[in-house]
Each structure stands twice: as C-alpha cells, then as structure tokens.
Amino acid sequence: MLVEIRHTPAAPLLTTAPGDRRLYSRARFIDRQVLNARRYLDGLALLEPEEFGTEAVQPTIAHIRAANVLVRDLHAALARDVTEMSRVGAALKADPGAAPAGFLHLKDRVYLQTQEAEKLLAFYRGIFTQRTGPFGGKLRGVDRIARNCYQAVWMGLGRALSVPAPQPFAYLEDGNGPATYRRGVRLSKLGKRPNPFPLVKVPQHRLHNPWTLGAIPHEVAHNLQNDLGLWEDMPKRIAARMRAKLPPEAIAVWTRWHKESFADLAGCLLIGPAYVESLIDVVGRTKSRTAHFNPEGVHPTPLLRVPLNCSLLRRMGFQAEARAFETAWNRIYPPALRRNLPRPFRDTVEAGTTLMVQAICYDPLPQLGNRALAQVVSFGHRDVAFVTEAAHRLARGENTGVLPERHLIAAARLAISRKGADPAAISRNFYATLQRV
Incomplete structure (x- = not known):
C-alpha cells in the first residue's frame, strides 16, 4: 500500500509573516555592522613577550614595545571610526529616509583598517615567532653581532650622540640574499608606517655557514649611515671631494653608489680583510654578471667592489692581503672586462676609487664628532x-x-x-x- 507523504514548508526562523521586518531590515543590517566593527576592535590584541619563547632567545622587550606602538596607533584610529560608525548608524535608524553612504564608507574604512592591523600583527608575529624555532639561537647571535657593530662605532665617536634604540633585529627570509630595512623608512609590510627599528633579513644558507656572514656588517652599516645622519649628506661630500678632479659623468656614478660603497667600506673597517674575502664569495659570479654595469643602479658593478675595498685595505695597513685579493680577482675577472663601463668613468676608475675611499673613510665628518670613519672604528694587525x-x-x-x-x-x-x-x-x-x- 502506498502512503502519501505530504511536505509542509518549513517556517522561517523568525516569523512567517511575509515582509515582516523581523525577518531582516535595514536597522538589523546597521546593528550587525556596528557589532562586527566593535568585535574587530576587541580582537586587536597587543603582542606579549610570552608568545615568543624563553627570554634567552625571544625578542627584547624594547622590540616588542616598539611594535606595539604601531598596534596602539592602529587601535586608536580604529576605535575612533567604530565610535563614529555607531553614532552615524544610530542616526540612520532614527531617520529611515536618510542615505546610508556615510555609514557604508565608515564600514569599508573599518574593514580595511582591520585588515591592515592584522597584516602588521602577522608580520611581527611571523618574525618574532622565528625565535621559538630551530633558528632562534642563531638569529639572536646575529643580533649580537649587529649590536657589537653599533657599539664599536658609537664608542668611537668624537662626541656623545644619543644611542639609537631598539637595536637591529635579525629575521629569517629565504629566496634572496641578505638585506635590511632602515629605521624610520616607510614599509608596505607595515601599511606604509615608519619602521621602528632596523630589520636585518638573513637567508637560511647564510645562517648555516656563519663564515659567510660578512654580509651582516654590510647590512648593519646601511643602518649606521642612516642613524648617523649620513644618508643624505654622504653623496654631497663625495661630489665635493671629487669636484674638479673627475668628469661630471664619473662623479654622478660614484655618488649614485654611495650607499652600497659606504656599507662595503664600513664592513671592511669593522671586520678587516675577512670582509673582502666574504665579498668575493658573493660578487664572484659569471663574467657577464660580474662585469654588468647598470647606468641607473645604486649597486656598484661587482667588478669594481673588490678593487674599491682593496684600496681601503692598503690604507688600513694590509698591503699583502690587498695584493693577494686583487691578483686572484684580476686573474678571474681581468681589467679588460671594464670595457662595459662608460668611457669618462672607465678612464678615471683608479682616481675615483682613491677619492671614494678618502671621502667615506678618511675625511672628518661633523656627524662623527669631526672624526673620520676610519678613526671611529678600524681593524688593525x-x-x-x-x-x-x-x-x-x-x-x-x-x-x-x-x-x-x-x-x-x-x-x-x-x-x-x-x-x-x-x-x-x-x-x-x-x-x-x-x-x-
């Protein structure tokens, strides 16, 4: 026998009356958006030291506090918008005929600021949490090398300068070579906010082979140039030293290279001939790549970075080491490869190299207390x-x-x-x- 089964439509959750405002309404939409915005705000938690391992390897309190300053700034901006969103929403509910454009604009802004805050927190949690894993001790070791570079320079200044803090912070990022983000530079990772402390990016293979960490004094030197107030001043001083001695086309090249040249030469002053040996490991590639010249590039052509540092080594008293490095370098990359360089620059390379070392390392600078960089810090026998x-x-x-x-x-x-x-x-x-x- 067949049994007829009748299906009864399920009743709506809230009401069965067609068009009943309790089913959904503009007022409910407004209330829900304000609730969500408040919950976004409540979920924006500060970073806590306990999240990042034991004190032996965790980020310093100063690093965590500096990151939290950015979080608090975002929290305050978001709180203002949530308060305004609540006020505008209440006015909308009181006046059903009012246009919701302003409320929707605030909703979008709150959501975008929430995404920005989560991105910022994810960045810091990402690099801070690395200290809880197998690389934590090594990264803390790199921190200590970077701090020592700062200590060596600051203790050698001719006048007392306020000590920059927090100190550089190392983190692991594979896929590229070492790099740095200076204090105060606006980073997309931080929503274009100023970076509160120097970041030193280190790939895993460099950590695995610590004798290749000559890149650390180089990256730290970028931050030293910045924190000493030499970032904008150095190219002017190089140009002044070279004026009337080199053609304008050559001066333009050397001044464009001031950041990387400063980092190379400061690295050499910090750890001596080992820096040049480490540099050779990095820049010694195929002849075409090592001899490549980019007319707009801020990095010196690799072909000349070793001779530039050897010129400094000689003035530091390491003539034999400089001769050994240059002899080996020229056998692999003969000077004939310089034909790729622009003629006015190529014809004055030796003179330009000498003047570059003088301007960066041996001219007294007011930012250093009227001492030369080579007087502030140097590596000797x-x-x-x-x-x-x-x-x-x-x-x-x-x-x-x-x-x-x-x-x-x-x-x-x-x-x-x-x-x-x-x-x-x-x-x-x-x-x-x-x-x-």
Missing part, C-alpha cells in the same frame, strides 16, 4: 692576533673570551681556511660562543 687565537679556540670548541662578537666572523673564516675542524663543528661552536656572551 692587533685585531688579527685576536682573531687568530679565536680561530684556534673555535676549532677546539673553547670559549673565545672577550673577543668582540663581530670578529667571530673573521675567526670562523680563518678556522675554515686552516681546516682546523669540521665545518659543522665550527658552525656549532660559533653560535655556542654567541649564546654565551
């Missing part, structure tokens, strides 16, 4: 003796004592060159030493 002893200690897994952290890079390179221990052991001892200091 006494430092070689310290580095040599430290290389033996690294190879044996012993404490390197009070050796400045930046010199550990040179010590690791020397230990590798002398094959004093397995590379994995040298890497392990390098970071263990940085954890102890």
Whole structure:
C-alpha cells in the first residue's frame, strides 16, 4: 500500500509573516555592522613577550614595545571610526529616509583598517615567532653581532650622540640574499608606517655557514649611515671631494653608489680583510654578471667592489692581503672586462676609487664628532692576533673570551681556511660562543 507523504514548508526562523521586518531590515543590517566593527576592535590584541619563547632567545622587550606602538596607533584610529560608525548608524535608524553612504564608507574604512592591523600583527608575529624555532639561537647571535657593530662605532665617536634604540633585529627570509630595512623608512609590510627599528633579513644558507656572514656588517652599516645622519649628506661630500678632479659623468656614478660603497667600506673597517674575502664569495659570479654595469643602479658593478675595498685595505695597513685579493680577482675577472663601463668613468676608475675611499673613510665628518670613519672604528694587525687565537679556540670548541662578537666572523673564516675542524663543528661552536656572551 502506498502512503502519501505530504511536505509542509518549513517556517522561517523568525516569523512567517511575509515582509515582516523581523525577518531582516535595514536597522538589523546597521546593528550587525556596528557589532562586527566593535568585535574587530576587541580582537586587536597587543603582542606579549610570552608568545615568543624563553627570554634567552625571544625578542627584547624594547622590540616588542616598539611594535606595539604601531598596534596602539592602529587601535586608536580604529576605535575612533567604530565610535563614529555607531553614532552615524544610530542616526540612520532614527531617520529611515536618510542615505546610508556615510555609514557604508565608515564600514569599508573599518574593514580595511582591520585588515591592515592584522597584516602588521602577522608580520611581527611571523618574525618574532622565528625565535621559538630551530633558528632562534642563531638569529639572536646575529643580533649580537649587529649590536657589537653599533657599539664599536658609537664608542668611537668624537662626541656623545644619543644611542639609537631598539637595536637591529635579525629575521629569517629565504629566496634572496641578505638585506635590511632602515629605521624610520616607510614599509608596505607595515601599511606604509615608519619602521621602528632596523630589520636585518638573513637567508637560511647564510645562517648555516656563519663564515659567510660578512654580509651582516654590510647590512648593519646601511643602518649606521642612516642613524648617523649620513644618508643624505654622504653623496654631497663625495661630489665635493671629487669636484674638479673627475668628469661630471664619473662623479654622478660614484655618488649614485654611495650607499652600497659606504656599507662595503664600513664592513671592511669593522671586520678587516675577512670582509673582502666574504665579498668575493658573493660578487664572484659569471663574467657577464660580474662585469654588468647598470647606468641607473645604486649597486656598484661587482667588478669594481673588490678593487674599491682593496684600496681601503692598503690604507688600513694590509698591503699583502690587498695584493693577494686583487691578483686572484684580476686573474678571474681581468681589467679588460671594464670595457662595459662608460668611457669618462672607465678612464678615471683608479682616481675615483682613491677619492671614494678618502671621502667615506678618511675625511672628518661633523656627524662623527669631526672624526673620520676610519678613526671611529678600524681593524688593525692587533685585531688579527685576536682573531687568530679565536680561530684556534673555535676549532677546539673553547670559549673565545672577550673577543668582540663581530670578529667571530673573521675567526670562523680563518678556522675554515686552516681546516682546523669540521665545518659543522665550527658552525656549532660559533653560535655556542654567541649564546654565551
């Protein structure tokens, strides 16, 4: 026997009356948007130190506070808009004939600001949380090298300057070489807000091989140039030093290269010949790439970066090392490759190199207390003796004592060159030493 089954339409959740405003209404839409906006605001939590591991590796309180300043600024702006959104929504409900355009504009702005805040928090949580993983100790070690570079410069100034804080912060990002974001520069990662402390980006392969960390003094030097007030002033000083001695076309090239040249030369002053050896590892590529000249580029052609630093090494008293580096470099990349350079620049390269070293390293600067950069910080033969002893200690897994952290890079390179221990052991001892200091 067939049984007829009758389907009864389900009753609406709120009402069965067609057109009943309790089913949905403009007022309910307004209330829901205001509720969501308030919830967005309530969910915008500050960063807490406990999120990021133990004190031994976590970001410093100063770094967390600096990030939270940006979060608070966003929170305050969002709170103002949520309050205004609530007020405009109440007025809309009281006047059913009023146009909702202003309310909808506020809704969009609140949503976009919420996305921006989440993006900012995700960035900081991302780089801070790296300290809780396997790279935490190594990144903290890079922090200490960067801090030591700052200490060396600030302690050598001819006059007391306010100490910049927070210190540089290292984070891991693979896929490209090391890089940095200066203090105060506006970053898209931060919604075009000023970066509150220097960020030093390090790829995994550099952390794995600490003797390749000569890039750290280079990236830190970019921040030193910025924090010392030399970012805008240095190209003017280079041009003044070269005026009447080089053609204008050559001066234009050298001044365009001031940032990367400053970072290279400062790196050499900070860790000595090891910096040039590390630089060769990076810029020594195919002949076409190493000899490439970009007329608009801010990076010097790799072909000339090694000779520029060798010119400084000679003035620092390392003539034999400079000669050895240049001899090997010229055998791989003969000077004939300079034919790609513009003629007015090419014909004056040697003179320009000498003047560049003079302007950046040996001319007194008011920002340095009327001292030259090479007077503020430099690497000498006494430092070689310290580095040599430290290389033996690294190879044996012993404490390197009070050796400045930046010199550990040179010590690791020397230990590798002398094959004093397995590379994995040298890497392990390098970071263990940085954890102890």
